[in-house]
Amino acid sequence: TRTPVNVTVTGAAGQIGYALLFRIASGHLLGADVPVKLRLLEIPQGMKAAEGTAMELDDCAFPLLQGIDIFDDPNKGFEGANVALLVGARPRTKGMERGDLLSANGGIFKPQGKAINDHAADDIKVLVVGNPANTNALIAQAAAPDVPAERFTAMTRLDHNRAISQLAARTGAAVSDIKRLTIWGNHSATQYPDIFHAEIAGKNAAEVVNDQAWLADTFIPTVAKRGAAIIEARGASSAASAANAAIDHVHTWVNGTAEGDWTSMGIPSDGSYGVPEGLISSFPVTCKDGKYEIVQGLDINEFSRARIDASVQELAEERDAVRDLGLI
Ligand code: NAX
Numbered sequence: 001t002r003t004p005v006n007v008t009v010t011g012a013a014g015q016i017g018y019a020l021l022f023r024i025a026s027g028h029l030l031g032a033d034v035p036v037k038l039r040l041l042e043i044p045q046g047m048k049a050a051e052g053t054a055m056e057l058d059d060c061a062f063p064l065l066q067g068i069d070i071f072d073d074p075n076k077g078f079e080g081a082n083v084a085l086l087v088g089a090r091p092r093t094k095g096m097e098r099g100d101l102l103s104a105n106g107g108i109f110k111p112q113g114k115a116i117n118d119h120a121a122d123d124i125k126v127l128v129v130g131n132p133a134n135t136n137a138l139i140a141q142a143a144a145p146d147v148p149a150e151r152f153t154a155m156t157r158l159d160h161n162r163a164i165s166q167l168a169a170r171t172g173a174a175v176s177d178i179k180r181l182t183i184w185g186n187h188s189a190t191q192y193p194d195i196f197h198a199e200i201a202g203k204n205a206a207e208v209v210n211d212q213a214w215l216a217d218t219f220i221p222t223v224a225k226r227g228a229a230i231i232e233a234r235g236a237s238s239a240a241s242a243a244n245a246a247i248d249h250v251h252t253w254v255n256g257t258a259e260g261d262w263t264s265m266g267i268p269s270d271g272s273y274g275v276p277e278g279l280i281s282s283f284p285v286t287c288k289d290g291k292y293e294i295v296q297g298l299d300i301n302e303f304s305r306a307r308i309d310a311s312v313q314e315l316a317e318e319r320d321a322v323r324d325l326g327l328i
Contacts, residue, residue, distance in 0.1 A: 004035040004066045006121065008081040010112065011088025011130065012040035012070070013049035015236065019243035020085065025057055025065040028247050029083070030254055037067040041077030042088070074115035081120040085246055086112060086140065089130025099321060102135065106327035109136045113143030113152075120147070125253060125290075128154045129246055133187045134266050134280045135318040141268065141280070142328035149278075150292075153253070154266030156183040156191065156282040158238065158245035163193035163223045167200070170219070171208055177201040182284040182295075183264035184273075184304075185311025186318075191282065192307035193223045197298055212303070220307075257286045262295050273300065273308065279315045 007024055011017050017040075023029065024036060038057070042050045047070060054068045071077040078084060090104040109128070116124060124147060128137035133154040141152035160183050168175045181198040185191050195215070198205035209215065222229075230238045252263050266282045269275040272294045273283070284295040300308065322328050 002033070002035060004037045005030055005082045006037050006039060006080045008039040008041060008078050008084045008120075010041040010077070010084075010086050011046075013042050013046035013053060014088060015239040016087050016129065016242050016246070017050075018053060019240040020087070020246055021053060021057060022060065023243065023247050025060065025062040027062075027064045029250050031251075032064075035064045035066050038065065038069070039077050039079070039081060040068065040070045041074060042070065042072055044072050046088075047072055074112050075119055078112070078115045079119045081116070082123055082125070083250060084116060084120065084124060084126045085129060085250070086126065086136070087129045087246070089136060091131070098318075099325070101132070102318065102322050103325050103327070105130070105132065105136050106139050106322060106325060109139040110143045110327055113140030116140065117144035117146050123290075124151055125250065126152045127246060127249055127253075128152070128266075129242065131187070132318065134282075134315055135322060137266060137280045138278075138319060139322055139327050149268045152268065152280070153249070154187060154280050154282075155242075155246060155249055156187050156264045156266050157249040157252075158242050159183045159187060159191055159193065159223060159226075159282075160264040161241070161245055161248065162226045163195075163219075166219055166222055167195060167198070167205060167209075170214070171200055171205075173200045173208075178205070179261045180284070181205070181264070182262070183282045184308045185281055186315050187266060187282070188311070188314060189224045190307075190311040190314045191224055192304065192311055193220060194304055194308075195219070196301060196304060197284070216303075253287050253292060254290055256288045262286050265292060267292065267294075270294065272296065273298075275308075275312050276316060279312065279319060281312055281315055 137154040182194040195205040262284045271277045285292040
């Protein structure tokens, strides 16, 4: 029998946590044959609700779930972690400036990065979901000098999935027919969903759509503002779809992309496509044997170039701001 994989989830008592934990425990994160141990990390005020969620996890009698521990100390929460899903974050509240938001999150992600550095397993893989996800991932990564930088990733898979769904709806294609879509840049309103290299049933997606105005004025803003549209409709932010994307991100990272396809992940840039080295930016990546690689050699047209640059510029500004705050 396999040794269980230790999965740490922060913000376990939150709404994404509630949608995420049951799918991890039922085998959707790593595979139907991989036993897991859950380590839930919360703040003291969230401990009781996390205990309630753990009671429900017990009540599912999941065959793969070999233990649940709950902590409010990051040093304990990340002990032995093989996979860490950093979901808990400080949301932007009314009147909060960007600097306030970044420094509040620095207070969370810097100590968590240090705890990962000091206590996680050698093969730790980190996904940051909590916003601003890319820059929070950068803060955690900078606080973990002993962990290879590429193990710190940020989630743009929800944006990726939203873009596939919008493209399918527009063209009447099945979502399963859409391949090679890319989200570039920041998980924010500046993100750029790129269909120029995407394929719909083997045909170039931009040629199938053949409507630049729809692309610029409908598709891109619909994908980028989908989070706000969900809040407007549901009265709460995306939770099940965000949890689903987190599952997809880690599952793909661990188990690989399909032949001929790729996915989108926020990862430390190696300088590819003119994105400054070290910024955690979304790229097209293929995954194999638990490692990812940036898809190289894509031809970037002017339309795409301007949008990638704008989102990367925002990331560089966020990096400069957290550097000025002493967070990296
Ligand atoms: P909730 O407010 O429901 O839950 C957050 C939980 O985190 C709370 O239980 C809180 O006690 C806990 N928490 C806060 N600080 C913590 C710390 N230092 N250590 C451990 N736990 C801590 O938020 P939820 O709706 O679950 O969203 C979580 C985060 O995901 C937010 O930052 C949100 O903006 C972000 N999202 C990111 C998305 C992405 O695509 N990257 C999409 C969905 C979502 O908006």
